[in-house]
Amino acid sequence: MKTNWKQITFLAAAIGFGACMFAANADATDWGKYQVGEHRSGYTYMTDESRAMQNDNFQNPGMLWVEQGAELWAKVDGKAGKSCASCHGESGDSMKGVAARYPVYDQNLGKLQDLEQQINYCLETRMETKPYKWESDEMLSMTTFVSYQSLGMPVNVKVDGPAAAAFEKGKAFYYERRGQLDMACKHCHEDNAGGIIRANTLTQGQGNGFPTYRLKWQKVGSLQRRFRGCNNEVRAKPYPYGSEEYTNLELYVKWRGQGLPIEAPSVRN
Amino acid sequence: MANNVKPRVRVQKTATKGEVVEIKTLISHNMESGRRKGKDGKLVPRSIINKFTVTFNGKPVFSSDWAPSISANPYMSFFAKVNESGEFAFKWMDDDGSVYDSTAKITVA
Numbered sequence: 001m002k003t004n005w006k007q008i009t010f011l012a013a014a015i016g017f018g019a020c021m022f023a024a025n026a027d028a029t030d031w032g033k034y035q036v037g038e039h040r041s042g043y044t045y046m047t048d049e050s051r052a053m054q055n056d057n058f059q060n061p062g063m064l065w066v067e068q069g070a071e072l073w074a075k076v077d078g079k080a081g082k083s084c085a086s087c088h089g090e091s092g093d094s095m096k097g098v099a100a101r102y103p104v105y106d107q108n109l110g111k112l113q114d115l116e117q118q119i120n121y122c123l124e125t126r127m128e129t130k131p132y133k134w135e136s137d138e139m140l141s142m143t144t145f146v147s148y149q150s151l152g153m154p155v156n157v158k159v160d161g162p163a164a165a166a167f168e169k170g171k172a173f174y175y176e177r178r179g180q181l182d183m184a185c186k187h188c189h190e191d192n193a194g195g196i197i198r199a200n201t202l203t204q205g206q207g208n209g210f211p212t213y214r215l216k217w218q219k220v221g222s223l224q225r226r227f228r229g230c231n232n233e234v235r236a237k238p239y240p241y242g243s244e245e246y247t248n249l250e251l252y253v254k255w256r257g258q259g260l261p262i263e264a265p266s267v268r269n
Numbered sequence: 270m271a272n273n274v275k276p277r278v279r280v281q282k283t284a285t286k287g288e289v290v291e292i293k294t295l296i297s298h299n300m301e302s303g304r305r306k307g308k309d310g311k312l313v314p315r316s317i318i319n320k321f322t323v324t325f326n327g328k329p330v331f332s333s334d335w336a337p338s339i340s341a342n343p344y345m346s347f348f349a350k351v352n353e354s355g356e357f358a359f360k361w362m363d364d365d366g367s368v369y370d371s372t373a374k375i376t377v378a
C-alpha cells in the first residue's frame with residue numbers, strides 16, 4: 001500500500017492549526033516602502049539571505065529571465081515581420097508602469113486582461129505569430145522583462161468602473177472555502193501571516209513580487225502558478241492558467257497590495 | 270535553462286596592491302540532481318556542473334567540487350588578494366563534458 005506522506009503531513013499541519021495558533025507578529029521593524037499601512041510585502045518575511053539575493057541584481061537569478069526577455073523583445077517573429085521593439089521601442093522604457101497597473105479592463109475586448117494575455121494578444125494579432133504557452137521560458141522571460149521595467153513603482157490597479165465586476169468576483173474567490181481542507185486564502189494569508197506552516201513562513205500572499213524567483217521552484221514563476229500551488233495545498237483542484245477565475249483573483253490580490261512596490265523579479269523561499 | 274548556459278562574473282576593474290577583492294560569479298544552469306522524478310514517474314538523469322575552478326595569471330586561486338544538491342543557477346563568490354595586475358580565468362565543468370569559461374581583468378595601480 002502506498003502512503004501519501006505529503007498529504008498526511010499536510011493534514012497534520014492543518015489539524016494543528018487551531019491548537020498551536022501563531023502569535024501575532026509583534027514586529028516593530030520599519031520596513032520602509034515594503035510596508036504600506038497593514039500591508040507587508042512577502043519581502044519582509046524572508047530571511048536576510050533571500051533578501052540580499054533579491055537586492056543584488058548580480059546575485060538575483062531572476063535577472064537571467066530579464067536578460068532573456070530583453071533578447072526576445074528585439075527578436076523579429078511572425079508574418080508581420082516585427083518584434084516588440086518595432087512598435088514599443090528598443091529599450092523597455094515604454095513598459096514602465098505596466099506591471100503596476102495590470103491586470104486592466106480592456107474596453108475593446110470587453111474583458112479583464114492580465115500581462116500574459118496582453119503579450120499574447122500582441123503576438124497573435126500584431127505580430128501574427130504563435131502565442132507563448134503559459135509558464136514557458138519565453139512567457140516567463142517576457143513577463144519578467146516587462147515587469148522589471150516597473151521595479152520599485154507602487155502597485156496601482158484600477159478596480160472601479162468596468163473592472164468592478166471582475167474585482168468583486170476575485171474578492172469572493174479569496175474568501176471562499178475550498179478543497180478537502182476546506183480553507184480559503186484568507187485563512188492562511190489574512191489570519192495567519194507570520195506563522196509557520198510546514199517549514200514555510202506564511203506571508204500576506206501579496207502579488208507585488210511576481211514573476212518571482214522561488215527557491216523551491218528553482219526558477220521564475222507567475223502569480224497564477226502560485227495560485228495553483230496554493231489551491232493544491234488545500235487539496236482543491238486548481239483552475240487552468242489564464243482562466244477567468246485566476247485573472248479576477250490576480251486583480252483582487254494585486255489590489256490587496258495597492259501601494260507596495262513592484263519587486264519583479266523578487267526572490268522568495 | 271540547461272540549453273542556455275551562460276556564465277557571468279563580476280570583479281572590480283582596479284585595486285590597490287595587496288587589496289582583498291570580492292569575486293562574484295553566477296551561471297545559468299538547471300543543475301538536474303538525478304534524484305527528481307519527471308512527469309512520467311522516471312528519474313530525470315543527472316546533469317550538473319561538477320567542478321568550478323579559477324586561476325589568476327595562470328595560477329590556481331580557487332577551486333570547488335559541486336554536488337547534486339547545489340541549487341539551479343549557482344551563485345558563488347569568494348575573496349582573493351591581488352598583488353599585481355592580471356586576469357582571472359573561470360571554468361565550469363559540466364557532467365556532459367562541456368566546459369564554460371569566462372575571464373575578468375583587474376589593474377593594480
